[in-house]
Amino acid sequence: MKLPLVLALAVLLAGLTANPGTALAEADPVRKKLAEAILSEGGEQQQLLNELADTGSKAVVEILTAWSREGVFIFTSADNSKIPVILEEAEDSAGKRRALRIEDGQALRDSQGSELRFASSELAPADTDMRLRSVIQQALDTLALSMGAPDSRRSAALKLGNSQKIRYLPLLQNRLSKERNSEVRRGIEEAVALLELSGTDARTQIEAIRHLGQLRAIGCVDNLKSTIAKKGCAPEVIAAGKEAIRSIEDHIWWVNFFGTIFHGLSLGSVLLVVALGLAITFGLMGIINMAHGEMIAVGAYACYVVQNLFAAGFGFSVTLPFNFFGRPLHFGLHLPGINATGWFYETYFLFAIPMSFAAAALAGLFIERTVIRFLYRRPLESLLATWGISLAMQQCFRMVFGANNVQVNSPSWLLGHFTINDVSFGYNRVFVIGFAAVIVLATWLLLTKTSLGLLVRAVMQNRTMASCLGVRTARVNMLTFAFGSGLAGLAGAFLSQIGNVGPSLGQTYIVDSFMTVVLGGVGSIVGTVCSAVGIGTTDQVLQQTTGSPVTGKIIVLVAIILFLQWKPGGLFSIRSRSLD
């Protein structure tokens, strides 16, 4: 008598501890029960599903999910018995897939023992209807509460809380006693309070409301509001509710406040990174550099090329649209990739950063030697020439990389975010703030603490005088322009992580760059930093207060125009004795 009981317990335990990796291949009672549940009907089915919800098995999650999406099929065998199956993901050439039995996860075979294959249209899907799907969903939610990453456990708890079904209460309380992660605990507490809130007992409701207020549960404001708006709600409940809502809304205000400051800093950093190169080429050197945007694009494309070299390689072939002595001009290049995977592939971005600097610096060097060095005394002509260069470069990007945008994947360590007291900080945004700080510091050190920096400043302030004193001005010009272009390249590497990489990338940022440099005061690095952060923060604050992304930008632009009327030299105008 005792033996079967022990056996049953052992089997149950085995089901509970089933290793998720091999769960599909095991013949366990959980899977049997699943198969049974699929074939049964009505109350029995519901009962079985409720039991399955307590198993914590990954196989159950997979199959229930498939079932609710009509991915479970019924195969009727020759002897008219019904076998529930799922179809494997992989298709063969005829579009057919292997059928796996729910019962044991093994492939379905015919009487000769060869595997049966089906297209999904050949089998009848296991019936689901709205009611059944919601039962399945509840089972899945229960399972989700105990499995997976903290984030998904937390959102599963909140989902149950929002369901307003009091029967989840014991389940959640039970889970609360086991859960260790503080974020998830907070989520479950919220969910418990929400469920209690949906009850009718005024005292429990008040306690739940107070609890929610203490938890500062942002997601619960709607529920609180609808609760106190209900007819016949006790006045004490309304008072408590109002207080809780006030404290949560205060909290939201602070979250938005810090969030906006962070967004402003990050937008400011983007502007700073983008404008810093221009602060050198335009600010220090006085070249109205319309090709600055394309230098950014060079950096972004360099990032794309490095990414591809870490994967399958990079190749292009270009046929020029004109003939050269009767022959079509054709050239191409193929660089083999190293097919890196996993974490090694993810490090590609670390290599891409110096590469994008180098690529843009080289491009800048080339342009300086071929065009710009003839135009140092003619700023208006430098505007036209660099504009021409920018158009030519855009066409080059189109020929080599195509007119469509290219994909630059973000490494996983730049995706995601962390949360402090409900303010979320994206890794990529934190990265750009640090990145901007580092390159500003490096630029400042280079210009003020090195002998090269001294020469640069001397040449930029008075070319003729510096030349008289024996400085090789041509070389300094060349290096400075290359350095400015390289900084633009770094901006490109970063922009590839938050936006599009395409031939017209540079056009998007050229106006912002000039705006930042001019506002900051031409020739002043400190000014560029202040104006970038200032514009960024003002823009975000206005966006937050006006609620429209466009109005904020318009107000910022108008403010800049007015400011420049008042102080044409910008925030930090450099007083110079040079007469040019």
Place this chain on the structure above:
Amino acid sequence: MKKHLLPLLAACMAFAGSTICKAADTIKVGVLHSLSGTMAISETSLRDALLFAFDEINKAGGIKVGDKSYMIEPVIVDGASNWPLFAEKAKQLLEEDKVAVVFGCWTSVSRKSVLPVFEKDNGLLFYPVQYEGEELSKNIFYTAEAVNQQATPAVDYLLAQGKKKFYLIGTDYVYPQTTNLILYKYLLLHGISLENIGGGLRKDDSGKVISAGKYTPFGHTDYQQIVSEIKQFAASGDACVINTINGDSNVPFFKEVAAAGLTPADCPVVSFSLAEDELRALPTKDLVGELGCWTYFMSLNTPENKAFLGRWDSWLKEENHPGVVKEKRAVDSPMVLSYDGAYLWKAAVEKAGSFDVDKVREALESETIYFDGPGGKITINKNHHATKNVYIGETRANGQFKIVKSYDQVFGEPFLLKGLDEKLAAK
């Protein structure tokens, strides 16, 4: 001897004459798309789909009118993403080239700009791209998705998934504005309360809502603030986002969504302007599980679609039209609806027995003209819109969609606002 030769020779000549004469029976058909400028990326694919349809029709013997067969001779003009130029080119096609029909336009503004030309010259236009509705010209047939064949089915699906809060976001122009206004009313009608429709409302002086949702300009790049707003909106876990952002602003938007940790499981985003062709240029890795809704998906697992894709691939290999890109091609709904349009017109001409616009229109309006296209049966209705299947798909990492829901044979209804207003008033 000579006596025998002469009739033989005459017979030969007559035969030769007849074949020459037969080969000369062509009918001019206009293709009016942007082949340069911003829209070229999307619109050149539609030209390719049309050329493919024409080649197929010609190969199968052309269009049979009475006892004659006519070969299609495409006249391709470039609208250059320049809306007034579209009107000029339409005029040229209708008045100088005297084409029997025009297939073309992508943006609603280009369609609005050619509309008066088609009405004045009594031309015939087939329009293939999802649009906002609220329009019906006697000279235009819309194979495009109407709002009730894309936006409202998607909302139905999300409602069935238990979503209770909807955030509306789009690019600031006529299609997203109109679609969101319709959706706003549709949601109110389905019991979604005002505060659960996110993105903000704009009212005119009389307090009537004239715009719903959040709008950003074309090419917008900074979505931090909006995404953090969505995140708070979605904190309760039963929210979703309706995305009508157009063009490459989708990249910074989705990158920000991914960085904020908004997953499709918590807060799915359903996009109406992202099909397979657009996904080629997007980081699909960040989009897995987000939703799309169209009347055709390339991943559609039907024999018709597989055969169609096979024919398309071999056509790409063989064809020698100038400017057709051969590598890495995707097929999407606007392309298939262009293709369907060519066949629907052919069927109508054959039924009418004439290329005359009025007769072809009469045939199309008879509600008997249909075509078994790659996306399923498509029938033209009296209201110049089509009845066809609607599919909802989840984005996969390979840039394709996994179909999660289909609605069979949905009737295309262009005028929704008035009906919704009346129902809301009754409520």
